Amino acid sequence: MVVRVALQVLAVAVVVFFFLRERHLFGGFGSTMSRISWYWLVLALAAEMASIVPLAEAQRLVLSVGGVTAPRWEMILVTLASNAISMSVPGGVAVAEGYAYNRYRQFGATKAVAAWGELAAGAVAFCALAGIALAGAIIDAGGVAAILLPLLSVVFAGSVAAAAVFRHPHVLVAWVEWIEGHVGRHLGGLVARASARVRDIARGLRGVHPTIPQWVAVFWLSALNWLLDVACLAFAFLAVGGPVPWGAVFLAFAGTKVVSSIGITPGGLGIVEGGLVATFVAFGSDGATAVAAVIVYRALTLVGLVGVGWLVAGVLAVRARSSPARR
Numbered sequence: 452m453v454v455r456v457a458l459q460v461l462a463v464a465v466v467v468f469f470f471l472r473e474r475h476l477f478g479g480f481g482s483t484m485s486r487i488s489w490y491w492l493v494l495a496l497a498a499e500m501a502s503i504v505p506l507a508e509a510q511r512l513v514l515s516v517g518g519v520t521a522p523r524w525e526m527i528l529v530t531l532a533s534n535a536i537s538m539s540v541p542g543g544v545a546v547a548e549g550y551a552y553n554r555y556r557q558f559g560a561t562k563a564v565a566a567w568g569e570l571a572a573g574a575v576a577f578c579a580l581a582g583i584a585l586a587g588a589i590i591d592a593g594g595v596a597a598i599l600l601p602l603l604s605v606v607f608a609g610s611v612a613a614a615a616v617f618r619h620p621h622v623l624v625a626w627v628e629w630i631e632g633h634v635g636r637h638l639g640g641l642v643a644r645a646s647a648r649v650r651d652i653a654r655g656l657r658g659v660h661p662t663i664p665q666w667v668a669v670f671w672l673s674a675l676n677w678l679l680d681v682a683c684l685a686f687a688f689l690a691v692g693g694p695v696p697w698g699a700v701f702l703a704f705a706g707t708k709v710v711s712s713i714g715i716t717p718g719g720l721g722i723v724e725g726g727l728v729a730t731f732v733a734f735g736s737d738g739a740t741a742v743a744a745v746i747v748y749r750a751l752t753l754v755g756l757v758g759v760g761w762l763v764a765g766v767l768a769v770r771a772r773s774s775p776a777r778r
Contacts, residue, residue, distance in 0.1 A: 483691050483692065483693075483739045483740055483743040484691065484743050484746075486691065486692050487690050487691055487743075487747070488689065488690050488691075488692065491686045491687075491689040491690035492686075492687075492690045492747065492751075494686045495682075495683045495684075495686035495687050495690060495747065495748070495751055496683075496751050496755055498679045498680070498682040498683040498686060499679070499680065499683040499751050499752060499755060499756050500755065500756060500759070501679050502675075502676050502677075502679035502680045502683070502756075503527060503530050503531055503534065503676075503756070504527060505672040505673070505675040505676045505679070506530055506534075506576075506672070506673065506676040507523070507526045507527040507529070507530035507531075508523070508526070508672050509572055509575070509576070509668075509669045509672035509673050509676065510526060510530065510551075510568065510572045511523060511526045512665060512668060512669050512672065513568045513571050513572045513575075513661075513669055514555060514558065514560060514564065514568045516659060516660075516661045516665060517560060517561070517563075517564030517567065517568060517656075517659050518564070518659075519555070519558050519559050519560045519564060519568075520558075520559075521555075521558040522558075525558070526558075528763050528766075528767060529551065529554045529767070530551075531756075531759060531760040531763045531764075532550065532760050532761075532763045532764035532767055533547045533548075533550050533551045533554075533760075534547070534756065534757070534760050535756070535757045535758075535759075535760025535761045535763070535764060536550055536760070536764065537712075538711070538752070538753065538756075538757050538760075539753070539757050539761070544712050548569050548573075551569055552565050552566060552569055555568055555569070561655050562655065563655030563656050564655065564656070564659065567617070567620060567656050567659065570617065571614075571617035571618075572669070572673075574610070574613050574614045574616075574617045575614045575617070575666070575669045575670050575673050576673040576676070576677075577610050577613075577614075578607070578610035578611055578613070578614040578670060578673075579670055579671075579673040579674040579676075579677055580610075580673075580677055580705050580708055580709075581603065581606050581607040581610040581705070582607055582674065583674070583677050583678070583681065583701050583704065583705050584603050584606070584607075584701065584702060584705035584706070585600075585603040585604060585606075585607045586701055587697075587698050587699070587700070587701025587702035587703075587704075587705065588600050588603050588698070588701075588702060590697050590698035590701060591696070591697065591698025591699065591734070592698065592702070593698075593733075593734055599702075614666070614670070615666075618660075618661050618663075618666050619660070620656035620657070620659045620660070677704075677708075680704065681700060681701065681704050683748060683751060683752070684700055684704055684727075684744070684748045685697070685700055687744040687745070687747040687748040687751070688700075688740070688744040690744070690747055691740055691743040691744050691747060692740070693736065693737065693740035693741075693743075693744060694736075696731060696734050696735065696736050698734065699730055699731050699733075699734035699736070702730065703726065703727050703730035703731065706726060706730070707722075707723040707726050707727055710722055710723065710726060711723050723749065724745050724746075724749055727741075727745045727748075728741045728742055728745050731744070731745070
C-alpha cells in the first residue's frame with residue numbers, strides 16, 4: 452500500500468514537473484480550446500463508444516469456443532461495466548477481470564473456461580496492441596527508429612507466440628501438470644494445494660481448441676477495438692483544429708494503454724495525460740494543440756465511456772439483486 456502511494460505521488464510529481472518546466476510550450480491553450488469543432492467532437496465520442504462493440508464480440512467469440520453462448524447485448528453491457536471498473540478503481544485491471552469472470556460464470560461458463568476466456572482474450576488483445584505500436588513506429592518513429600523498430604518487432608513476435616499458446620489449452624494443461632508434479636509438492640502444502648487446484652481447473656480445457664479462423668477473427672475484432680479508440684484520439688486533434696501526428700498517435704496510444712493497465716493511478720490518471728502530451732510535443736506537435744487534444748480525448752474516455760459503464764454496472768447489479776426475488 453505504501454509503495455503504491457509512493458509511486459502515485461512520484462508519477463504525478465513527474466508530470467507536474469514536466470508541465471511546469473515546459474509551460475512556455477503551451478501558450479495559446481485557451482484560444483485553442485475555444486475553437487473546438489463539434490462535428491469532430493461528436494465523431495470522436497461515437498468512435499469511443501463504438502469501440503466497446505468489437506471488444507465484446509471478441510470476448511463472446513472466445514467463450515463460444517468453450518461451449519458458452521453469451522447473449523450479444525448482455526456481453527456488450529458486461530464489457531462496458533468491466534471497462535469502467537478497470538479505468539477508475541485502484542488495481543482496476545485485476546478487479547475488472549474478477550468482475551468479468553463472475554459474469555462469464557453466470558453465462559454458463561465453467562471455472563476453467565471463464566478463466567481461460569479472460570486470459571486468452573487479453574493475450575490476443577495485447578497482441579493487437581503491439582501490432583498497432585509497431586505500425587506507429589513504421590509510420591514515423593522519428594530519430595528513435597533504430598531502437599523502436601527492432602524492439603517493437605520483438606514485442607509483437609512475442610505477443611503473437613503468447614496468443615498462439617492460448618489457442619492450444621492442452622499445452623497450458625501440460626505445463627501446469629509439469630509444474631505441479633515437479634515443483635508444487637516441494638514448496639509446502641499451501642503451494643501444492645494451490646497448484647493442484649490450478650491443475651484441476653486447467654484439465655477442464657482439454658476439449659477446448661479454437662480454430663485458426665476463430666483466433667484470427669478474435670485478433671481483428673481486438674484490433675478494431677483499439678483502432679476505434681485511436682480514431683477517437685485522432686478526431687480529438689481535428690476537433691481542436693490541429694493536424695494528426697499519426698505515427699505519434701499510434702505509439703503514444705499503445706504506450707499509455709500499457710502504463711494505465713499497470714494501475715499506478717486509477718485509469719492512469721495524470722500519467723496517461725502527461726505521457727501523451729510529452730510524446731506529441733516530442734514528435735513536433737504544438738504544445739497547446741497537444742494539451743487540448745489530450746484533454747478532449749481523456750474527457751470523452753473518462754467522463755463519457757467510463758460514466759456510461761458505471762451506469763450499466765449499476766443497472767446490472769440492481770437487476771442481479773432483483774432476479775432472485777422474482778424467482
